[in-house]
Amino acid sequence: MKRRTAREKALQALFQIDVSNTDPASAIEHVLEGEQGDDYLTKLVLGVIEQKDEIDPLIKENLEKWTMDRLATVDRNLLRIAVYELKYCPDEVPENVVLDEAIEIAKIYGDEQSSRFINGLLSKVKEKL
Template structure:
């Protein structure tokens, strides 16, 4: 589904921008929405992009805890910014968006890593999100 793919990519870009600027992702999202409304050359921010960013923002602390807990030998601060934000987006969608099949989430996040990150990143992203997928029933209860 191309629309969902684009929505995920834009959500990732918003999370990345917030991380790079040290800004709240909801503020960055609002900036993107405002900009898309005032500049007809910019595509609108989709509902699904907003849902992903807002969903992550509401669970950011928990998501970062999970990523830190299950990443082997990598702290959040040491991770490349791209990888960290792909993982954040993927963890949110994997654990809290039931409408998206887990395999789709993993594949989409690996594709983002292939497009935006290092050669090693797709395997890292796949491995960590795969671990969260295995533990999903217990993680959602916590």
């Protein structure tokens, strides 16, 4: 599975977990739709869940006039994935790739403002890390 696909599937699984409090293993199984599992997908989903208490404050401190609850579920979880990659996978994924991938995925799954919003917020997080 390509990393882009793993990120998209991770976004779908985290969305499910966020909205309906689904068990992570069930959410991953559901988004795979019978396909072969992927280590990077699992790493992203479980990593975001395990490190959420570290990731969310990094996002919150860079939100202007917004709260985590007001963010669209897609944007919130896409930011979590990207911040996880920036903070916990610096040797695996270059920062620019993390930002580019998040922006491209936002264009597909978010609204017309999502990609600019994601780019701005992740640029701030990247500078602080």
